[in-house]
Amino acid sequence: MERYPFAFARKRLSLTPIINLMVKIQDIREPAVPQVKDSLTEFQKSLESMVETLDSWEKPLSDFLTSQSKKLTDQYQEEAEKYFPKKETEEEIPSLEGYLWDYFLPEKFKDLLLLFRDCLLQEKISEHLLAEKKIKSAKIDDLNEKSKHLLKEALLAVQKEMTGEIQVLKTKEGALDRKFEDVLHLKNPWGVYKAQFKTLNKQMDEIIRTNDLMKETIMTFSLIRSNLERMGFEIRRQNRAFLQKARESEELISQLEQSGEIDKALKWLEDVLEDLLTFEGKQDHQVRVLEDWLESLKSFSVPTGSLDGALVTKNIDFKKTTTKWLDYFILPDIIELWEDQESMISRIKHVISQIRGSLTIAKQSEGIQSFKADHQAVSKLMEGIRENSTRANNLLIHIDDTIKKDFYATSVYQDKEFLKVPLQTSFGTINNRNKNLGQRIKRTWQSFLQLLGRKYRETKEKSAHEKLEIAMQVIENRTHDIHPDHYHTLFLTKNFVGDLFLVPRKEVEDQLDQVVVQWKSGKSRSILLTGAPLCGKSTMAEHLSKVSFQKNTILLSPETDLVVEGRKFRTSYSLKEAFDFIKRSLQNTSPLILVDDLNLWRDQKTSLLQNVKELMNFISTHGKRTLVLATLPEIMVRHLDTRLQFSASFTNYFNLDTANIDEIYKAIMLRHGASHKSLQNTSDQEFTDREINRKIVALSKKFDHNIGAVLQAWTFITDVKDEETILIEDRNIQLNDFLSTTEQIILKHCLLFGFGTELEFKSFFPDRFETEFKPVIRKLLNIHVLARDERGRLVVEDLLKQDVYTLLKYNEILQ
Known part of the structure; x- marks a missing residue:
């Protein structure tokens, strides 16, 4: 009796821990099923809704892609952001939702967005191709169906993988814990994915924005093609009209020998001459229209495809590229046709005038005259018109074929370079229709080969053609980047020196300051700054103006507004008129008169x-009242000194040809330092200070210590590698001697006088211009040694001006 209660109590006490233990064991064996939040279900429903919408979508697919992409991204970002740590020190609490939104789904959603973007891009590209009739509308319908199918598959795949992963985590024992163990040691990737999603949506917006720009560009290309077609139609119509007038003239002469109606014939001839006036002057209008359309073209970045997930873009300056292509492939032939038309109009006028003269004599003699000579003249005219018409048709067919083959805005989507213009341009390329010339050259080379044998082979690389090849490669190395970036613009400021990064040239500046002091003390002074191109003449003159004559400088330039003590005057190309105005207006001030680039002061009248001479007279009479400073290339100073004592008219003469190495080093490093970038070679090794100094010294020697030319050369050998690095490459940038005698004459004139025109060369060499000088000018324009300024005049390219100057000096052309 005593043990029973004890035993019973003991039994009752032992039941509780056993039951509790069993409950714990049961909890371990059967974990609680996690509850999935509605946000995941809502996202799945969004994917299902998109699939259903795709099946019935009839509008442009781009509307669907842009709207749904933004909607899905916003929905995804709102949920994923909830599980992303707000601070680096914050501990992330594992959860099913956090794992799915931040770790499992982002990569799959990114692939979906990439597909959205690429489908959008291909749709827009196909629309552009359809606009230029490169594909048919059925092709777009087929592309849309394929895109819908791909999108549908991708959406269903994401939904299936999402559903499968949730099901595994819900039902498989320990699956969620293992997922947590796999990702707990990793940094939450949502921040990276968020930035990528933002970038992808921006790229889609950029595709839409570029679409409008491309449509405008395609329309402009269509207008340009139409304009060129109208030019061809106009030329063909004129040729038919010329031939018709010639036939009517022949009939007129035949009838006159029988009827003798001279007054009626004279009236008809006068009408013909008047009709010919309607053919003249149309070219100017056509060129202006073409220029207006070219001016409307823009520069922008065009998405052209994708590679390994990245959007591939091309930066195209459509205005510059299209103008360059037309200048090379189309306009030379068009200009040649126009010249032929003008020549034909002159021939017709001559023949008509000849017939009119014969009729006038016949009328005065009151008798029937023989018109045999007129018959012959008309026959030759008709033969010439037919030959001209045949040649014009061949050229127009060539132009039409070239345009139909290459001239499309959508060529930007091809792998090759957009509207590429070959760098190699020679007389064989320019005059590729002159077979006799080619045969003569071929025979000449064969003769040389037979005569010289081995010596010819040894010196073959030194031929004129090889020299031209080397020169064109140098030019290509200098113009490899047509869009200067921020780094290179530091070196390409005004005159390649610039005010913001002006390095003192103490020796010259001290002497200039002394001249100013002497002039202000009442002594007559005048200053002449000379030197090679790019040496800093204009910059030095402006520096003196800003330091010693603040708000008291009169800058003389042709065709600009000149203000002197409140009075305004529009300058022409006559210095006499400008100086007369200054003399009348000066009352209370003693200014600096700056005549920059004196060699540009010339036109047909003056x-x-x-x-x-007017400048020299003004200096001699007003040297105390005004300080005159003129800048002029050294070669022009020498030229003028052979005609009159030009340089002796100035009291102070400074040659800025060379700068010392310290000044050049400071100029480069000042600009480079402002960029906050490091210099590396092609092996990704950073340049030491000693290597940089050696590179600058080498460039200085190559370019004769010309500070502007060395600064310019720095841009030829450097490229921006990334945001923090500049890459230096060893390129051949020094121009070799490849110039022929005719080329040297043309370039000397353009350097000497600042510019040249075809009319000047035609007046200098009337017998040789068409056969010799005109093709050479075209060649120099095509290989970018010559360019045209805003007035259409020939000027030496700034990128080559100093080198051309050096070559001419070396060849003793400039003395």
Whole structure:
């Protein structure tokens, strides 16, 4: 009796821990099923809704892609952001939702967005191709169906993988814990994915924005093609009209020998001459229209495809590229046709005038005259018109074929370079229709080969053609980047020196300051700054103006507004008129008169020599009242000194040809330092200070210590590698001697006088211009040694000006 209660109590006490233990064991064996939040279900429903919408979608697919992409991204970002740590020190609490939104789904959603973006891009590209009739509308319908099918598959795949992963985590024992163990040691990737999603949506917006720009560009290309077609139609119509007038003239002469109606014939001839006036002047209008359309073209970045997930873009300056292509492939032939038309109009006028003269004589003699000579003249005219018409048709067919083959805005989507213009341009390329010339050259080379044998082979690389090849490669190395970035613009400021990064040239500046002090003390002074191109003449003159004559400088330039003590005057190309105005207006001030680039003061009415004499007279009479400073290339100073004592008219003469190595080093490093970038070679090794100094010294020697030329050369050998690095490459950038005698004459004139025109060369060499000088000018334009300024005049390219100057000096052309 005593043990029973004890035993019973003991039994009752032992039941509780056993039951509790069993409950714990049961909890371990059967974990609680996690509850999935509605946000995941809502996202799955969004994917299902998109699939259903795709099946019935009839509008442009781009509307669907852009709207749904933004909607899905916003929905995804809102949920994923909830599980992303707000601070680096914050501990992330594992959860089913956090794992799915931040670790499992982002990569799959990114692939979906990539597909959205690529489908959008291909749709827009196909629309552009359809606009230029490169594909048919059925092709777009087929592309849309394929895109819908791909999108549908991708959406269903994401939904299936999402559903499968949730099901595994819900039902499989320990699956969620293992997922947590796999990702707990990793940094939450949502921040990276968030930035990628933002980038992908921006890229889609950029595709839509570029679509509008491309449509405008395609329309402009269509207008340009139409304009060129109208030019061809106009030329063909004129040729038919010319031939018709010639036939009517022949009939008129035949009838006159029988009827003798001279007054009626004279009236008809007068009408013909008047009709010919309607053919003249149309070219100017056509060129202006073409220029207006080219001016409307823009520069922008065009998405052209994707590679390994990245959007591939091309930066195209459509205005510059299209103008360059037309200048090379189309306009030379068009201009040649126009010249032929003008020549034909002149021939017709001559023949008509000849017939009119014969009729006038016949009328005065009151008798029937023989018109045999007129018959012959008309027959030759008709033969010439037919030959001209045949040649014009061949050229127009060539132009039409070239345009139909290459001239499309959508060529930007091809792998090759957009509207590429070959760098190699020679007389064989320019005059590729002159077979006799080619045969003569071929025979000449064969003769040389037979005569010289082995010596010819040893010196073959030194031929004129090989020299031209080397020169064109140098030019290509200099112009490899047509869009200067921020780094290179630091070196390409005004005159390649610039005010913001002006390095003192102490020796010259001290002397200039002394001249100013002497002039202000009442002594007559005048200053002449000379030197090679790019050496800093204009910059030095402006520096003196800003330091010693603040708000008291009169800058003389042709065709600009000149203000002197409140009075305004529009300058022409006559220095006499400008100086007369200054004399009348000066009352209370003693200014600096700056005549920059004196060699540009010339036109058809006023010669450079007249202006130079006016400058010398003004210096001699007003040297105490005004300080005159003129800048002029050294070669022009030497030229003028052979005609008159030009340089002796100035009291102070400074040659800025060379700068010392310290000044050049400071100029480069000042600009480079402002960029906050490091210099590396092609092996990704950073340049030491000693290597940088050696590179600058080498460039200085190559370019004759010309500070502007060395600064310019720095841009030729450097490229921006990334945001923090500049890459230096060893390129051949020094121009070799490849110039022929004719080329040297043309370039000397353009350097000497600042510019040249075809009309000047035609007046200098009337017998040789068409056969010799005109093709050479075209060649120099095509290989970018010559360019045209805003007035259409020929000027030496700034990128080559100093080198051309050095070559001409070396060849003793410039003395």
